Amino acid sequence: MIRQGPILSIERLSKSYPTGFWRKPVRVLSDLSCEVHANEIVGFLGPNGAGKTTTIKILNRLAFPDAGKVTLFGGQVRDGADVRRRIGFMPEQPYFYEYLTGGEFLRLCGQLCGMSRADTESRSSELLSRVGLSGARDTAIRKYSKGMMQRLGLAQALLHDPELVILDEPMSGLDPMGRMEVRGIIRDLKAAGKTVFFSSHILSDVEALCDRVIMLHKGRKVAEGRVEELIGAETLYIELVVSPVLPADRLAAAGIPPDAGYAQGALLVLRAADNGQANRWIAGLLREGGTVLSCVPVKKGLEEIFMERVGGSDSTGATS
Amino acid sequence: MLRRIFSIAANTFRETIRNKILYAILAFALFVIGMTFFLADLSVGDFARIIADVGLASIHIFGVIMAVFLGITLVSNEVERKTIYILLSKPVRRFEFIFGKTLGLSVTLLLTTLAMATVLFLVHFSYRYGGRAEVGIFIASAGIYMELVLLTCLASLFSTFTTPVLSAIFTLSLFLVGHLTKYLYVLGDQSKVEAVRWASRFIFYLLPNLENFNWKNEVAYGGLKSFSILGWAAGYLVAYAACVLCLSCLLFARKDFK
Ligand SMILES: Nc1ncnc2c1ncn2[C@@H]1O[C@H](COP(=O)(O)OP(=O)(O)O)[C@@H](O)[C@H]1O
Ligand SMILES: [Mg+2]
Numbered sequence: 001m002i003r004q005g006p007i008l009s010i011e012r013l014s015k016s017y018p019t020g021f022w023r024k025p026v027r028v029l030s031d032l033s034c035e036v037h038a039n040e041i042v043g044f045l046g047p048n049g050a051g052k053t054t055t056i057k058i059l060n061r062l063a064f065p066d067a068g069k070v071t072l073f074g075g076q077v078r079d080g081a082d083v084r085r086r087i088g089f090m091p092e093q094p095y096f097y098e099y100l101t102g103g104e105f106l107r108l109c110g111q112l113c114g115m116s117r118a119d120t121e122s123r124s125s126e127l128l129s130r131v132g133l134s135g136a137r138d139t140a141i142r143k144y145s146k147g148m149m150q151r152l153g154l155a156q157a158l159l160h161d162p163e164l165v166i167l168d169e170p171m172s173g174l175d176p177m178g179r180m181e182v183r184g185i186i187r188d189l190k191a192a193g194k195t196v197f198f199s200s201h202i203l204s205d206v207e208a209l210c211d212r213v214i215m216l217h218k219g220r221k222v223a224e225g226r227v228e229e230l231i232g233a234e235t236l237y238i239e240l241v242v243s244p245v246l247p248a249d250r251l252a253a254a255g256i257p258p259d260a261g262y263a264q265g266a267l268l269v270l271r272a273a274d275n276g277q278a279n280r281w282i283a284g285l286l287r288e289g290g291t292v293l294s295c296v297p298v299k300k301g302l303e304e305i306f307m308e309r310v311g312g313s314d315s316t317g318a319t320s
Numbered sequence: 321m322l323r324r325i326f327s328i329a330a331n332t333f334r335e336t337i338r339n340k341i342l343y344a345i346l347a348f349a350l351f352v353i354g355m356t357f358f359l360a361d362l363s364v365g366d367f368a369r370i371i372a373d374v375g376l377a378s379i380h381i382f383g384v385i386m387a388v389f390l391g392i393t394l395v396s397n398e399v400e401r402k403t404i405y406i407l408l409s410k411p412v413r414r415f416e417f418i419f420g421k422t423l424g425l426s427v428t429l430l431l432t433t434l435a436m437a438t439v440l441f442l443v444h445f446s447y448r449y450g451g452r453a454e455v456g457i458f459i460a461s462a463g464i465y466m467e468l469v470l471l472t473c474l475a476s477l478f479s480t481f482t483t484p485v486l487s488a489i490f491t492l493s494l495f496l497v498g499h500l501t502k503y504l505y506v507l508g509d510q511s512k513v514e515a516v517r518w519a520s521r522f523i524f525y526l527l528p529n530l531e532n533f534n535w536k537n538e539v540a541y542g543g544l545k546s547f548s549i550l551g552w553a554a555g556y557l558v559a560y561a562a563c564v565l566c567l568s569c570l571l572f573a574r575k576d577f578k
Pocket of ligand 1: 017019028046047049578
């Protein structure tokens with residue numbers, strides 16, 4: 001099916017929370033606009049307290065904005081049941097009825113989504129094994145670990161085969177294996193034609209996975225775009241790893257200034273500004289009896305871009 | 321819509337019957353009601369009357385304890401533990417959630433009331449009391465049950481916007497006042513000032529009149545004259561509960577979850 005407009009569009013969303021009876025409410029979201037298109041993986045990035053969870057709650061009608069509009073699948077978010085059936089949502093640090101087993105919980109979710117019993121059963125088995133919880137199907141959720149909760153959260157979000165999957169911090173609280181599995185699941189969703197919108201405060205998780213990112217800071221959007229556009233082709237520096245750690249006089253003889261690097265155990269790490277310099281250094285190093293173990297151009301990451309933009313937005317924030 | 325309400329009700333029912341504290345209260349209640357068996361040894365006079373009075377009063381008190389204990393956390397627990405995030409992100413509307421929760425707890429209370437009434441019935445039926453099958457126990461218990469459902473609706477109303485402790489205080493206050501409203505009416509009517517009379521009548525109709533569900537005396541003094549009183553009470557329950565639930569839904573409709 002070819003879709004014209006965006007699947008999710010957020011227009012000029014603002015939200016404040018009251019802080020007390022007398023005090024001024026705090027602004028959590030200011031004039032946030034963004035879009036998610038069909039079959040994209042979009043990362044929603046920002047440090048803790050940026051307003052990611054608040055935005056995601058608004059998308060799921062768990063909170064209501066002071067101003068602005070959310071449009072899902074081209075219609076208003078308030079459309080209710082039909083729209084909800086096409087969305088899967090996993091909250092931040094999900095928590096479930098501890099008196100149920102994982103299987104019972106998914107059965108409840110299936111009923112609420114209007115799925116048939118047989119459908120629910122087969123989807124549950126499939127998803128539980130996909131998230132690595134097959135063995136815990138009949139275990140009371142009371143006995144689940146935090147990581148298992150997270151996995152069950154993912155399973156319930158995907159149970160009714162939604163077109164748009166919204167995940168709040170799906171990777172936090174998981175071990176490296178778990179994070180890798182979640183990344184795999186998100187990639188599979190894209191391959192199956194779904195759209196994924198997920199938040200994270202860990203930039204490296206997002207960099208490798210997303211088609212596009214939206215960066216949020218203090219409730220304002222600071223950057224939006226395709227990952228490769230944001231990162232660009234720009235090389236920050238070239239990192240050389242050399243063995244052994246050459247003494248200062250031999251480095252000088254190789255034409256390398258003393259502040260160009262640092263020793264890391266038995267290795268010497270050098271940062272060359274560009275390819276020409278790296279090549280001159282390598283020639284000098286080889287002449288002086290060093291071995292170049294690796295030579296890697298280091299690109300500007302989302303982290304650097306984020307820090308740049310946040311620095312900029314902070315200074316404008318101070319004047320406004 | 322109905323299917324979703326029933327699913328939530330079934331889940332709430334499961335939640336409450338897997339609650340160990342409820343079992344403790346129920347076990348104690350059944351024990352106390354069972355002990356009326358020995359009242360015959362201690363008291364003189366109309367044994368059957370005493371057992372009906374003490375037994376039905378026990379069912380009433382323990383029923384209220386259970387309704388309030390479960391009702392005050394009915395909604396707030398889900399909000400606190402964020403389990404409601406999952407439910408409301410599904411195709412579930414907020415009023416369906418409120419109705420389902422209340423319905424589920426009503427079913428639990430039906431079973432516990434039935435269990436207590438059955439124990440009392442059996443004690444009454446035993447040889448010591450002449451082996452009379454006193455159906456009135458069940459009729460009076462039906463009235464108690466209707467009252468419990470109304471209290472559950474009130475508790476869940478408070479549970480949508482305040483803490484469990486405050487919900488308990490509000491619900492228990494309404495329980496006490498609800499049994500005294502007719503005195504309010506009588507007292508107010510004696511006033512010389514018309515405004516006071518009107519105000520007292522207004523409050524009388526506003527507050528739940530829980531005496532509408534009280535047939536303990538009729539049952540103890542030789543049975544109900546007519547069953548129309550039951551129908552009237554059921555009608556009152558439906559109308560009042562509907563108003564309370566609608567108010568809950570209104571308060572809940574635009575609530576932001578933390
Ligand atoms: N219910 C609430 N009441 C008051 N302040 C809140 C509430 N929820 C969030 N906040 C504040 O809003 C800001 C954004 O929170 P959140 O959306 O959870 O950020 P993130 O998910 O990006 O870490 C935080 O400063 C937080 O303290
Ligand atoms: Mg968050």
